[in-house]
Amino acid sequence: MKRKAAHELDATNRRILNALQEGFPLVPRPYAAAAAELGLTEAALIGRLKAMRESGVITRFGPFFDAAALGGAFCLCTMAVPEERFEAVAEAVNARPEVAHNYARAHQLNMWFVLATETPDRIEAAASAIEAGTGIPVLRFPKLHEFFIGFRVAA
Amino acid sequence: MSIDAVDRRIIAATQGGLAFEAAPYAVVADRLGLSEAEVIDRLASMQARGVIRRIGAAPNHYALGLTANGMTVWDVDDAVAVVLGEKVGALDDVSHAYLRPRNLPQWPYNLFAMVHGTTRAEVEEKRARIAVLLGEACRTHDVLYSTRILKKTGLRLVEGDR
Numbered sequence: 154m155k156r157k158a159a160h161e162l163d164a165t166n167r168r169i170l171n172a173l174q175e176g177f178p179l180v181p182r183p184y185a186a187a188a189a190e191l192g193l194t195e196a197a198l199i200g201r202l203k204a205m206r207e208s209g210v211i212t213r214f215g216p217f218f219d220a221a222a223l224g225g226a227f228c229l230c231t232m233a234v235p236e237e238r239f240e241a242v243a244e245a246v247n248a249r250p251e252v253a254h255n256y257a258r259a260h261q262l263n264m265w266f267v268l269a270t271e272t273p274d275r276i277e278a279a280a281s282a283i284e285a286g287t288g289i290p291v292l293r294f295p296k297l298h299e300f301f302i303g304f305r306v307a308a
Numbered sequence: 309m310s311i312d313a314v315d316r317r318i319i320a321a322t323q324g325g326l327a328f329e330a331a332p333y334a335v336v337a338d339r340l341g342l343s344e345a346e347v348i349d350r351l352a353s354m355q356a357r358g359v360i361r362r363i364g365a366a367p368n369h370y371a372l373g374l375t376a377n378g379m380t381v382w383d384v385d386d387a388v389a390v391v392l393g394e395k396v397g398a399l400d401d402v403s404h405a406y407l408r409p410r411n412l413p414q415w416p417y418n419l420f421a422m423v424h425g426t427t428r429a430e431v432e433e434k435r436a437r438i439a440v441l442l443g444e445a446c447r448t449h450d451v452l453y454s455t456r457i458l459k460k461t462g463l464r465l466v467e468g469d470r
Contacts, residue, residue: 162372169365170365170367170372173364173365174362174364174365174366174367175362175363175364176362176363176364177326177363177364179333179348179351179352179355179363180348181331181333181334181344181348182330182331183332183333184328184330184332185330195330199328199329199330202328202365203328205365206325206328208371209368209371210367210368210371210372211365211366211367211368212366212367212368213324213325213365213366214325214326214328214364214365214366215322215323215324215325215326215363216319216322216323216326216351216354216355216360216362216363217360217361217362217363217364217366218319218323218354218359218360218361219358219359219360219361222311222357222358222359223311223319223359224311229406229408229420243458243459246458246459247458247459252459253459253461254457254458254459254460254461255457255458255459255460256454256456256457256458257454257455257456257457257458258379258452258453258454258455259452259453259455260450260452262414262415262452264458265379265452266458266459292411292414292415294408294409294411294420295408295409296406296407296408297406297407297408297409298389298390298393298406298407299405299406300393300394300396300397300398300405300406
């Protein structure tokens with residue numbers, strides 16, 4: 154997938170991204186309503202959004218759900234993986250469907266992943282299974298408090 | 309914030325994104341055998357109840373040039389951790405902020421704040437601003453830069469009722 158650098162985004166796409174990170178209207182013709190605010194036609198807005206989605210500038214367009222409200226359970230986990238075993242352990246961890254995402258980070262605790270399951274007991278089961286399969290302790294960092302964020306990326 | 313079976317079907321049908329068609333809610337309605345008005349009403353209700361946080365675009369940080377991604381971690385006095393966490397979370401530069409349990413002695417940090425920037429130097433500047441904000445309530449802090457995405461899948465709800 155081609156990734157466009159920020160400087161490749163034209164002024165109109167930047168305006169679209171800055172305006173449409175939230176507040177997409179809940180009306181029968183929402184693209185038309187949003188386009189009117191931006192001074193674009195409905196077709197132009199749809200075409201630009203589609204192109205940005207296809208090029209990977211937009212990763213998703215739609216409603217963002219509160220994960221906890223959906224009844225799921227989540228836990229940030231980390232492991233200190235010996236460098237020589239890193240790829241094999243990454244493969245084993247990623248193979249589990251409970252692993253929603255996984256990042257390598259520069260630290261002694263060098264693998265950080267999020268477990269997402271339908272119920273809390275399955276978090277424990279998945280973490281234990283990873284420990285058993287790899288022989289490496291999994292530190293669990295469940296969320297105690299989330300600070301609600303108004304984060305918007307400036308395009 | 310309870311959701312019923314119809315809400316769940318709407319969530320399952322929209323979590324991959326809305327169609328880039330003039331009437332995207334009608335597309336969802338057709339697929340589920342509901343009316344467009346019911347889909348819109350239920351989405352509005354879920355938004356009002358906080359089940360939906362926002363509706364719109366998720367830009368790719370990397371595509372926007374925000375390639376430096378630092379998980380800043382802070383050992384903040386428990387007595388003021390919630391109050392200060394709110395302030396950190398409210399900063400424009402912070403995309404996620406959470407309190408999590410410490411894991412002593414290996415891990416003394418209880419506040420996690422994700423910071424993005426175009427360069428690590430920019431992330432360091434933002435980290436320095438957080439350090440000022442936390443002041444003496446913070447005993448020690450660190451930043452863990454991501455070096456590679458090993459796996460990334462969106463949140464996926466199992467289709468159908470539980």
